[in-house]
Amino acid sequence: MATESSGFEFEFDPGFESDRLRIAWYAFIGVLLAGGAVAAYIRLTEGMASTNLTSIVPWGSWVAFYIYFVGLSAGAFLVSTMANVFEIEGMHRIDRDALFAAIISMVVALLFVWIDLGRMDRMYFPFIWRQLTSALSWEVHAYVAYIGILVTELYFSMRIDLARVAERASGLRERFYTVLTLGRDDTGEASQAFDRRWLKRAGILGIPLAIFTVHGGTGVLFAVSKARPYWNSGLFPVIFVISALLSGTALVMMIYVLRTKLFDGDSVDPELLDRLAQLLIGFIIIDAALTAIEAFIPLASLHPHEIETWQVIMYGPMSWSFWWFMVGLSWVFPMVLLSKKSWRRTPSVMVLAGLSVVIGIIAVRFNIVIPAQILPVMEGLPHGSYFPTLVEWGSSIGIMAVGLLLYTLGAETLPLTPLGGDHE
Amino acid sequence: MSSADGETLPGVPSVGRDEFDAMVDAETTDPREELADVDADTDLGIEMAEDAKRVARGDLSGDEYWAKHDAAAAAEFGDDYRETPNPAVDAGDQTVSTEAAESMQCTVGSMDTVAAESVGTGDGEGGIGAGDEKWGMVIDLQKCVGCDSCTVACKAENRTPPGVSYNVVMEEEHGEFPNTTRTNVPKPCMQCENPPCVQVCPVSATYKMDDGVVNIDYDRCIGCRYCMIACPYGARYFDFGENYDDEVDEAGEITSPEYGVDRGKREENKSPIGNVRKCSFCTHRLERGEEPACVETCVGDARNMGDLDDPDSEVAAMADSSRAFQLKEDEGTDPNVYYLK
Ligand code: SF4
Numbered sequence: 001m002a003t004e005s006s007g008f009e010f011e012f013d014p015g016f017e018s019d020r021l022r023i024a025w026y027a028f029i030g031v032l033l034a035g036g037a038v039a040a041y042i043r044l045t046e047g048m049a050s051t052n053l054t055s056i057v058p059w060g061s062w063v064a065f066y067i068y069f070v071g072l073s074a075g076a077f078l079v080s081t082m083a084n085v086f087e088i089e090g091m092h093r094i095d096r097d098a099l100f101a102a103i104i105s106m107v108v109a110l111l112f113v114w115i116d117l118g119r120m121d122r123m124y125f126p127f128i129w130r131q132l133t134s135a136l137s138w139e140v141h142a143y144v145a146y147i148g149i150l151v152t153e154l155y156f157s158m159r160i161d162l163a164r165v166a167e168r169a170s171g172l173r174e175r176f177y178t179v180l181t182l183g184r185d186d187t188g189e190a191s192q193a194f195d196r197r198w199l200k201r202a203g204i205l206g207i208p209l210a211i212f213t214v215h216g217g218t219g220v221l222f223a224v225s226k227a228r229p230y231w232n233s234g235l236f237p238v239i240f241v242i243s244a245l246l247s248g249t250a251l252v253m254m255i256y257v258l259r260t261k262l263f264d265g266d267s268v269d270p271e272l273l274d275r276l277a278q279l280l281i282g283f284i285i286i287d288a289a290l291t292a293i294e295a296f297i298p299l300a301s302l303h304p305h306e307i308e309t310w311q312v313i314m315y316g317p318m319s320w321s322f323w324w325f326m327v328g329l330s331w332v333f334p335m336v337l338l339s340k341k342s343w344r345r346t347p348s349v350m351v352l353a354g355l356s357v358v359i360g361i362i363a364v365r366f367n368i369v370i371p372a373q374i375l376p377v378m379e380g381l382p383h384g385s386y387f388p389t390l391v392e393w394g395s396s397i398g399i400m401a402v403g404l405l406l407y408t409l410g411a412e413t414l415p416l417t418p419l420g421g422d423h424e
Numbered sequence: 425m426s427s428a429d430g431e432t433l434p435g436v437p438s439v440g441r442d443e444f445d446a447m448v449d450a451e452t453t454d455p456r457e458e459l460a461d462v463d464a465d466t467d468l469g470i471e472m473a474e475d476a477k478r479v480a481r482g483d484l485s486g487d488e489y490w491a492k493h494d495a496a497a498a499a500e501f502g503d504d505y506r507e508t509p510n511p512a513v514d515a516g517d518q519t520v521s522t523e524a525a526e527s528m529q530c531t532v533g534s535m536d537t538v539a540a541e542s543v544g545t546g547d548g549e550g551g552i553g554a555g556d557e558k559w560g561m562v563i564d565l566q567k568c569v570g571c572d573s574c575t576v577a578c579k580a581e582n583r584t585p586p587g588v589s590y591n592v593v594m595e596e597e598h599g600e601f602p603n604t605t606r607t608n609v610p611k612p613c614m615q616c617e618n619p620p621c622v623q624v625c626p627v628s629a630t631y632k633m634d635d636g637v638v639n640i641d642y643d644r645c646i647g648c649r650y651c652m653i654a655c656p657y658g659a660r661y662f663d664f665g666e667n668y669d670d671e672v673d674e675a676g677e678i679t680s681p682e683y684g685v686d687r688g689k690r691e692e693n694k695s696p697i698g699n700v701r702k703c704s705f706c707t708h709r710l711e712r713g714e715e716p717a718c719v720e721t722c723v724g725d726a727r728n729m730g731d732l733d734d735p736d737s738e739v740a741a742m743a744d745s746s747r748a749f750q751l752k753e754d755e756g757t758d759p760n761v762y763y764l765k
């Protein structure tokens with residue numbers, strides 16, 4: 001390991017390899033942001049009336065996207081712990097990618113929570129008043145603690161490279177990177193060991209936080225609703241965590257390939273790619289199997305409300321989202337792409353597989369949130385129906401564009417790839 | 425026939441004014457007999473009443489009336505008289521001039537101010553919902569005719585916007601023509617003893633009051649709608665900010681003082697817009713000693729309101745009867761709304 005800071009050689013040139021691509025990408029994000037801004041303006045001026053939500057279906061696309069991004073974040077974080085806690089060989093390369101993606105996903109998730117509030121001006125109230133029995137009250141606090149852990153981890157993972165970059169840089173750039181090291185600009189071995197130790201500690205603390213409180217807890221938030229039998233099961237939070245791992249792994253795999261190719265101009269490590277791909281296979285199988293169990297138990301128990309809900313999911317007007325997106329894009333199609341060893345080592349195919357899962361899981365989240373609200377809670381009350389309005393779609397895309405922008409800016413400035421290959 | 429024009433319409437009993445007046449006279453009690461039962465001076469009472477009629481006819485002005493009777497009334501009723509609100513200074517269109525009103529010996533102050541004071545001091549430190557009753561409702565399904573009057577009365581009382589209806593009547597038809605039956609189940613908020621909505625609210629904006637009613641603090645609710653997800657009865661509604669402006673002029677001028685809070689006009693971006701709303705058992709009416717609007721209105725007398733903790737109350741007896749049941753009893757919510765089958 002070449003960690004003597006003096007003789008240490010590295011090349012630090014983050015950002016797009018191609019300027020044309022950079023312009024095209026920022027222009028693309030700009031268009032999404034502009035559309036999102038219009039939608040957000042309508043949302044702010046017209047209030048919740050700009051949505052297709054009703055008193056029968058009070059939770060819609062924003063909530064679905066919120067749990068989707070919490071899942072992405074938890075999944076990406078858990079992938080990062082394979083490198084920094086379990087020290088699985090060769091995973092270190094994607095440690096920071098995963099952590100940074102996890103942070104951005106949380107920011108996006110919280111933006112979705114915020115826009116969904118009937119009173120956006122009161123978004124800080126949960127920190128003033130609490131309710132011990134409310135899962136949501138606990139969750140809000142868990143999210144904050146979790147973001148704290150993520151940032152701490154990213155700091156310990158990246159600090160030494162920040163210090164190295166600061167050493168070489170001058171002027172404003174030096175200041176920028178020095179500030180990010182929080183003044184710890186030592187690049188010696190002792191400081192690195194210190195970082196690794198604390199990175200691991202933070203990771204160990206983060207694992208239960210991510211599994212049980214952040215994402216499992218988000219599942220609990222739904223599962224405690226006795227009024228909605230479809231959610232009211234013990235398996236539900238577990239599936240939440242598994243599908244989070246699925247989407248998080250897919251995201252990290254995608255980001256790894258794209259950033260290596262487009263930003264670092266390097267070649268992708270086929271071993272690492274294969275390892276991620278195999279993980280993905282495992283998660284797809286567990287996710288599909290648990291979902292089948294989750295469907296089978298209520299169907300076998302002949303509970304009318306649950307049977308009807310499953311009928312709505314599988315044969316209702318929105319069943320396309322179940323068959324094409326949930327089953328097709330998040331399970332079957334990626335499974336086909338992952339089936340051959342040579343494909344698992346082909347970056348373009350794996351990007352496609354990752355993208356397929358990442359999109360498919362969106363449908364999983366919608367199919368969690370919406371169907372449980374379609375059947376009335378009491379016989380004699382009207383059935384619900386819901387499809388997001390343009391304002392809801394537009395603002396959702398805008399919020400995601402904010403995430404893309406933040407991610408790109410970070411990827412263009414931060415040493416997300418470990419420098420000098422000292423992290424095997 | 426004493427009918428004025430002598431014409432009789434088919435099917436309409438031909439009765440003239442004189443007969444009506446005679447009926448009224450026959451029904452009126454003799455004032456002297458009536459007043460004899462009261463401690464106060466009978467002659468004074470009759471004299472004041474006769475003069476009051478003359479004021480009504482316009483033969484006497486309000487000022488003259490009070491100039492004539494104020495001293496005698498004060499002498500007769502003493503402190504009771506001096507402490508009553510002054511009936512003359514109520515509104516802008518009062519019948520007595522301001523000078524005359526001020527010269528009177530009874531407390532100068534309108535009925536309104538006195539009423540407001542007595543509400544404010546009524547139940548001491550406790551405030552709204554602090555009563556030691558446990559409010560409960562019993563709805564007799566045998567008496568409900570499914571007319572939806574309760575729903576309408578509730579909308580009028582609470583001035584709920586479009587899409588918000590604290591009370592609905594769930595109507596279901598069973599069987600096939602001609603052998604059909606119909607069940608009507610009126611459904612307000614159950615004011616559950618163990619309310620899931622309270623359990624899930626992240627900011628404790630919704631909570632149970634001492635009198636058993638589940639309150640929503642519109643100034644604290646962040647509009648996350650978790651409570652709507654948790655309520656097993658679909659009793660909660662989100663206020664999307666819609667109005668009846670097209671239907672009614674100045675529809676938002678008045679709002680109902682739900683949970684005892686007067687919020688003035690309904691305005692954009694002002695609570696309860698963006699909040700979750702639900703039936704409050706008309707807490708503001710209960711505090712005034714009135715029944716909820718739906719109970720008062722019910723044409724079949726199917727709805728009953730009272731204190732479930734008071735074993736002598738009618739509702740307690742009804743809730744105890746073998747006909748009584750609650751909706752979704754196995755949810756464990758223990759509603760304070762009972763039904764009689
Ligand atoms: S009926 Fe619904 S809103 Fe009313 S107290 Fe029960 S759970 Fe809460």
Ligand code: SF4
Nearest residue numbers: 625645646648649651
């Ligand atoms: S919508 Fe309001 S009352 Fe309902 S849970 Fe959220 S904050 Fe509480």
